[in-house]
Amino acid sequence: MVESCISNKIYSYKHECKWPNSEAADVHNIIVRKSRSKGFLVFFSALLILANVILLFLIKDKSIAVVFWSFIWDVLIVKLLLRKPVEKESVVVMPALGVQLETHYVSGKIIRRFVPIDKILKPVLLECVTPVTCYWSLSLIIQEEAELMLVFKELRPPVKMLVPIWKALCAATGSEGSLNTFTDDGPCC
Amino acid sequence: MVSDFFYPNFGGVENHIYLLSQCLIKLGHKVVVLTHAYGNRSGVRYMTGGLKVYYVPWKPFLMQNTLPTFYGTLPIIRTILIREQISLVHGHQAFSTLCHEALMHARTMGYKFTLADVSQAICVSHTSKENTVLRSGLPPEKVYVIPNAVDTAMFKPAAERPSGNEIVIVVISRLVYRKGADLLVEVIPEVCRMYPNVRFIVGGDGPKRVRLEEMREKHSLQDRVEMLGAVPHAQVRSVLISGHIFLNSSLTEAFCIAILEAASCGLLTVSTRVGGVPEVLPDDMIVLAEPDPTDMVQAIKKAISILPMIDPQDMHNRMKKLYDWHDVAKRTEIVYDRALKCSNQSLLERLSRYLACGAWAGKLFCLVMIIDFLLWRLLQLWKPAEDIEVVPDIVLSHDEDRGISQDFQAFNKDHSLR
Numbered sequence: 001m002v003e004s005c006i007s008n009k010i011y012s013y014k015h016e017c018k019w020p021n022s023e024a025a026d027v028h029n030i031i032v033r034k035s036r037s038k039g040f041l042v043f044f045s046a047l048l049i050l051a052n053v054i055l056l057f058l059i060k061d062k063s064i065a066v067v068f069w070s071f072i073w074d075v076l077i078v079k080l081l082l083r084k085p086v087e088k089e090s091v092v093v094m095p096a097l098g099v100q101l102e103t104h105y106v107s108g109k110i111i112r113r114f115v116p117i118d119k120i121l122k123p124v125l126l127e128c129v130t131p132v133t134c135y136w137s138l139s140l141i142i143q144e145e146a147e148l149m150l151v152f153k154e155l156r157p158p159v160k161m162l163v164p165i166w167k168a169l170c171a172a173t174g175s176e177g178s179l180n181t182f183t184d185d186g187p188c189c
Numbered sequence: 190m191v192s193d194f195f196y197p198n199f200g201g202v203e204n205h206i207y208l209l210s211q212c213l214i215k216l217g218h219k220v221v222v223l224t225h226a227y228g229n230r231s232g233v234r235y236m237t238g239g240l241k242v243y244y245v246p247w248k249p250f251l252m253q254n255t256l257p258t259f260y261g262t263l264p265i266i267r268t269i270l271i272r273e274q275i276s277l278v279h280g281h282q283a284f285s286t287l288c289h290e291a292l293m294h295a296r297t298m299g300y301k302f303t304l305a306d307v308s309q310a311i312c313v314s315h316t317s318k319e320n321t322v323l324r325s326g327l328p329p330e331k332v333y334v335i336p337n338a339v340d341t342a343m344f345k346p347a348a349e350r351p352s353g354n355e356i357v358i359v360v361i362s363r364l365v366y367r368k369g370a371d372l373l374v375e376v377i378p379e380v381c382r383m384y385p386n387v388r389f390i391v392g393g394d395g396p397k398r399v400r401l402e403e404m405r406e407k408h409s410l411q412d413r414v415e416m417l418g419a420v421p422h423a424q425v426r427s428v429l430i431s432g433h434i435f436l437n438s439s440l441t442e443a444f445c446i447a448i449l450e451a452a453s454c455g456l457l458t459v460s461t462r463v464g465g466v467p468e469v470l471p472d473d474m475i476v477l478a479e480p481d482p483t484d485m486v487q488a489i490k491k492a493i494s495i496l497p498m499i500d501p502q503d504m505h506n507r508m509k510k511l512y513d514w515h516d517v518a519k520r521t522e523i524v525y526d527r528a529l530k531c532s533n534q535s536l537l538e539r540l541s542r543y544l545a546c547g548a549w550a551g552k553l554f555c556l557v558m559i560i561d562f563l564l565w566r567l568l569q570l571w572k573p574a575e576d577i578e579v580v581p582d583i584v585l586s587h588d589e590d591r592g593i594s595q596d597f598q599a600f601n602k603d604h605s606l607r
Contacts, residue, residue: 009576127233127580131246132264134233134272136578159578 006161009033013161026095026172028165030157031088046074086154091165095172099140101151119143123151123169125162138162140169191291192281195224195242199422200363201446202282205337207236212518214238219582221273223266225287243269247287260564262290267298267568271577277525297561309528311335311521313444314465335520336469338512339449346455346501347430356387356493359432359456361420362439362447364395369438369461374400375482376438378408380489387493388413392420392428429454434492440480442466448475453508455501459492461485471511474504 006013016027053070085106092100098116105111121141126148128137136159139148151165190210194202210220215238222242226232231246245265270278278295280288310325310332312318322329351357358380362368374397377389391401391414398416405414420428429435435451437460444465448458452474460466462477469475476495478488 129232129243129245129265131261132268133572134243134265134268 007033008158011155011157011161013157013164015164026093026168028091028093028168029088030090030152030155030161032086032155042078046078050074089152089155091151091169093168093172099169099172101153103154113149115140115142115149117173120169120173122175123166123173124148125159125166136162138166138169190220190222190279190281191288192222192224193287194282195222196236197227197230201337201444204422204446206281207240208338208340208514209518209521210240211238212514213521214240215515216518216522218522219273221269221275223269223287223291241273260561262287263294263561263564264568264572266291266294267565268572268577270295270298271574272580274579277529279521279525293558293561294565297558297565309333309524309531311524313337314468316465316468317443333520333524335517335524336512337444337446337449338514338517339446339453339508340514341453341505341509341512344426344429344450344453344505346453346505350455350501351431351433354386356384356434356496357390357432358387358434358436358459358489359390359392359429359451360436360438361392361425361428362437364391364393364397364401366397367440368395369440369480370395370397370400372438372440372461372480372482372485373436374404376436376485376489377401377414378404378410379482379486381408381410381413383486383490384493388415390415390417390428390432392417392425394419425450426454429456432456433496434459434489436489437461437466438480438485439463439466445469449508449512453505453512455499455504457492457496457499459485459488471507474507 005015010033012031012033014029014031016029017025049070050067053067057064057067087104087106089104090100090102092102094100094117096117098114099120101113101115103111119142121143123138123140126137126139128135135156137156138151140151142149151169190206192202192206194200195206196203206222210222213220220240222240224242224244226244226246226248231244234242234244236242245262247262269275278291280292282288310321310327312321312332312334313336315334318329318332318334321327322332360373362370364370373391380387381389389410401414401416405411405416417428429451433456435448435456435458437445437448437451437458439445439461440463442464445460448460448466448469451458452470458470458475460475460477461480463480466475467477476488476492478484
């Protein structure tokens with residue numbers, strides 16, 4: 001049963017409640033919207049470079065090694081830019097047990113991390129500052145760990161999608177959620 | 190507020206930015222400070238009163254200044270200006286590269302701001318204004334003088350003056366060339382020789398400390414000259430109230446908050462007549478001298494003779510009336526209002542102004558600004574302003590019992606479900 005849905009250009013957020021009668025599991029999904037334009041652009045530019053080099057080879061008599069190397073280079077670039085595309089990331093909140101963080105890749109691979117409820121001290125919304133930009137991220141403060149655990153490892157959803165997930169996590173862990181908490185700098189500075 | 194110099198560094202500029210920001214927050218404005226990262230301190234921090242500070246992870250490369258890459262800071266500054274919904278950019282300290290870059294980018298993006306190409310500039314003393322107008326070619330009507338102030342609540346004189354026959358002269362400053370540490374090396378032994386009942390307390394650290402230690406050894410003044418090392422700002426007052434006279438030997442100074450702090454604590458000041466120092470204190474609270482050892486010794490002599498006529502509490506009360514950060518904030522607000530009223534100059538108009546700067550310099554400035562403009566447009570296409578989320582205004586609550594729903598009202602208003 002889908003309870004709410006927010007979306008923007010890149011991501012869309014779906015909140016599902018499995019077994020609505022009991023308080024069992026609460027699933028929050030952040031799904032990456034398929035953007036064909038990026039893949040198209042990458043392939044097109046790779047093709048362009050290859051065509052250029054082949055032309056050079058045919059007209060200006062450059063050696064076949066150049067074509068070979070540029071082909072390898074193209075393949076590497078395509079792999080780099082389109083590597084490990086993420087299909088969606090989910091947070092499954094099980095109030096009495098814990099929180100499961102899942103990352104689903106397009107290739108079908110799923111990576112799951114489970115955090116028991118008593119290990120979570122507090123979920124926090126942080127602002128991360130990098131040399132070129134600034135964004136919000138949702139993290140968990142884990143007992144006996146020096147580092148914060150990022151809820152969404154690969155994706156950077158906007159804060160309006162993070163807020164309901166944060167509220168749900170606060171409710172599950174029983175910590176008082178308030179925007180007045182002074183936050184520390186995030187793990188990505 | 191943009192500057193390379195902010196907490197955890199301590200100094201006049203840092204204090205000025207912090208206190209001015211606090212007073213502006215009390216007047217109801219939203220203030221965000223932008224500076225570079227200090228060691229591990231990087232990211233977003235909050236200070237008293239909800240003052241938000243962005244420590245951008247750019248490494249400082251020379252004397253606490255970030256590397257001037259010209260366009261490198263454009264993306265992060267644009268992001269911060271949009272997400273915090275800034276309407277005015279105030280750059281601090283003419284030597285800060287981050288400040289200049291931020292002002293340049295803000296100008297390109299059409300923001301109004303204060304500090305050649307600024308809407309308004311603020312100087313801390315009339316001497317400083319003269320200097321600025323002469324060197325930058327800014328019209329004098331655009332330059333305002335708002336002096337710094339001192340926190341008179343913190344700097345109070347001692348309940349009882351240090352008694353006894355001894356006269357204690359206090360020096361607190363960074364022991365660097367600019368602050369006249371070399372003058373001290375000449376002056377201290379001479380004064381100690383002339384007045385057997387005078388003692389010195391020297392607080393502060395720096396490259397010239399070694400010279401002072403050597404001077405102490407050479408003239409065997411270990412019991413007459415006490416070296417305290419670096420004094421944290423919170424303890425400056427307790428050091429000041431242990432003395433009768435404050436000695437400032439700076440070679441250049443736009444304003445000098447240190448002598449304000451000393452006067453607020455009821456000390457008579459002896460200082461070099463440089464920069465904006467003569468404008469700071471009334472004539473009966475300060476004895477001025479040329480930055481020359483003999484002249485300074487004469488000035489100290491005069492100060493010792495008028496010392497019995499000084500009443501510390503009276504001095505403090507006068508300082509309270511003369512200098513107040515709330516007053517500074519109100520005057521700054523007036524300058525902000527004038528800046529915001531200034532009409533927006535289009536790119537072409539500004540370019541024509543730059544060309545007039547000089548034969549080569551003018552064309553160079555034009556080129557720099559055109560590239561900045563193009564880069565900004567490119568950024569607007571790549572990361573449109575609508576995609577940058579606005580940060581909700583955080584309201585400080587003293588009552589922690591409020592539920593989650595109330596705190597999110599501000600949030601939910603801005604981010605309704607699409």
